[in-house]
Amino acid sequence: MFREKTTSTSFFGILLLAFSLMPGLSDGKAADRRLKTSQLQQKKNEVSTRTVRQKPLVRRQSRKMIKIQMPARIQTSAYAPDRIMVKFKPEVTIQSRENMIAAYQMRDVQEIPRINVFRMKVPEGMSVEETLALLQFNPDVDYARPVYKTRIFDIPNDSFFMLYQYNLYNRGIVLDITPEIQPQTTAGADIKATPAWDVTTGNPEVVIAVLDTGADMTHLELQNKVVSSGRDFVNDDSDATDDSFHGTHVAGVAAAETDNAEGIAGVAWNCKILPVKVIDQEGTGYYDDMIEGIIWAVDNGAKVLNLSLGGDVADPALEAACKYAYDNGAVMVAAAGNDALNAVAYPAAYDDYVLAVAATDWNDEVASFNNYGPEIDVAAPGMWILSAAPQWYVGEEYLPYLFVSGTSTACPHVAGFAALLFSFKSWLTPDQVMNIIRYTADDVNSSSYAGKDDYIGYGRINMERGLVPYKLK
Numbered sequence: 001m002f003r004e005k006t007t008s009t010s011f012f013g014i015l016l017l018a019f020s021l022m023p024g025l026s027d028g029k030a031a032d033r034r035l036k037t038s039q040l041q042q043k044k045n046e047v048s049t050r051t052v053r054q055k056p057l058v059r060r061q062s063r064k065m066i067k068i069q070m071p072a073r074i075q076t077s078a079y080a081p082d083r084i085m086v087k088f089k090p091e092v093t094i095q096s097r098e099n100m101i102a103a104y105q106m107r108d109v110q111e112i113p114r115i116n117v118f119r120m121k122v123p124e125g126m127s128v129e130e131t132l133a134l135l136q137f138n139p140d141v142d143y144a145r146p147v148y149k150t151r152i153f154d155i156p157n158d159s160f161f162m163l164y165q166y167n168l169y170n171r172g173i174v175l176d177i178t179p180e181i182q183p184q185t186t187a188g189a190d191i192k193a194t195p196a197w198d199v200t201t202g203n204p205e206v207v208i209a210v211l212d213t214g215a216d217m218t219h220l221e222l223q224n225k226v227v228s229s230g231r232d233f234v235n236d237d238s239d240a241t242d243d244s245f246h247g248t249h250v251a252g253v254a255a256a257e258t259d260n261a262e263g264i265a266g267v268a269w270n271c272k273i274l275p276v277k278v279i280d281q282e283g284t285g286y287y288d289d290m291i292e293g294i295i296w297a298v299d300n301g302a303k304v305l306n307l308s309l310g311g312d313v314a315d316p317a318l319e320a321a322c323k324y325a326y327d328n329g330a331v332m333v334a335a336a337g338n339d340a341l342n343a344v345a346y347p348a349a350y351d352d353y354v355l356a357v358a359a360t361d362w363n364d365e366v367a368s369f370n371n372y373g374p375e376i377d378v379a380a381p382g383m384w385i386l387s388a389a390p391q392w393y394v395g396e397e398y399l400p401y402l403f404v405s406g407t408s409t410a411c412p413h414v415a416g417f418a419a420l421l422f423s424f425k426s427w428l429t430p431d432q433v434m435n436i437i438r439y440t441a442d443d444v445n446s447s448s449y450a451g452k453d454d455y456i457g458y459g460r461i462n463m464e465r466g467l468v469p470y471k472l473k
């Protein structure tokens with residue numbers, strides 16, 4: 001819900017940094033839930049922007065049906081360094097089998113019951129590869145294999161995950177957003193969420209404050225995720241219920257209820273959300289509420305602060321609040337802004353204390369609406385991101401989800417990543433978390449802007465590289 005700039009207030013207005021399209025469900029069949037947008041235009045008009053009209057944000061593709069496929073099992077090439085599995089041919093006697101094992105000086109030989117397979121340690125001083133190379137010429141051996149690693153393969157079972165969440169795991173599919181919007185995605189243009197989830201799906205003690213329009217705390221994606229009813233600085237009370245959709249959507253990207261067979265997956269499955277309302281129903285807010293919200297969130301235990309919002313003006317009190325968060329161990333993540341200007345919004349522009357996030361798409365291409373400048377740290381997917389929305393907002397005939405584009409939707413991917421890093425290593429400092437996020441990013445525009453640049457900073461975040469200690473190839 002990006003807005004035109006406010007021009008006549010004595011305070012500096014804060015802008016929300018997303019705009020939305022309206023999806024809905026085609027019919028009541030749970031097995032074939034398709035988001036479509038027959039009432040698209042009406043809602044689009046409510047939230048449409050100059051940026052959208054001037055710059056078409058999606059490439060049109062011919063319409064194709066999406067079929068939900070189970071992911072192919074990823075072949076892992078990593079295997080145990082010291083042992084193998086061997087199957088002998090059925091005619092081989094026990095005596096000749098044991099003679100052979102002794103001749104090769106195999107160690108710790110054990111039979112795996114029922115299938116006539118033996119596992120054994122390779123001879124002292126020999127590698128698995130060398131041993132297998134010898135065995136392949138032995139006529140008594142049916143097969144000899146390395147002992148491959150297995151790992152949990154965290155593909156969440158949320159119904160929209162494989163269908164729409166290219167941002168988390170992009171197999172290269174056609175995104176069926178509307179009949180007119182059917183982008184073909186590029187496999188791998190994602191934040192590498194699935195291998196990162198093998199390392200951690202988040203610690204419930206790590207709290208992400210979402211400074212926004214509030215959150216729909218009754219939404220099934222959020223009802224078990226909010227630590228409290230938060231704080232509403234707009235209305236000065238203790239109920240940060242969303243009276244728009246924006247904060248709900250952002251919170252869902254960062255930490256929706258995941259692997260619950262419903263809706264979407266979040267980046268940080270098990271981390272919690274603290275809603276802080278600093279933006280009103282119309283999408284406007286003021287620096288004083290934002291500043292108070294930052295400090296309140298830190299004082300109430302948030303380790304990560306997501307600000308999918310910002311203003312045009314530097315402000316020393318805002319900078320002081322950001323420094324307060326940083327000095328107290330919290331990572332701030334903020335959206336760059338959607339004006340396509342050479343001017344990163346505040347607080348994103350505070351280099352020392354805040355990660356500034358730009359948006360990319362399903363092909364790892366840079367979104368045309370991004371603000372840019374040297375303060376940009378990283379990018380994350382921010383085009384047609386599917387996340388939660390209040391049921392009342394979308395209407396009863398639709399599912400409570402929306403596709404939204406903007407740096408607002410890119411930002412909470414990075415907040416979720418920061419929360420996973422704190423979950424994995426609670427002792428990290430904000431500086432360390434920020435640097436891990438920066439230095440593990442993929443430089444996806446290296447053909448035109450090698451290295452750090454003003455458009456995507458260090459690159460599109462790569463959670464696998466940030467969280468998986470090392471990988472055997």
Ligand SMILES: [Ca+2]
Pocket residue numbers: 158221256257258259260261262263264265266
């Ligand atoms: Ca879910």
Ligand SMILES: [Ca+2]
Pocket residue numbers: 348349350351352354355356374375376377
């Ligand atoms: Ca920066």
Ligand SMILES: [Ca+2]
Pocket residue numbers: 443444445446449450451452453456457458459
């Ligand atoms: Ca670059």
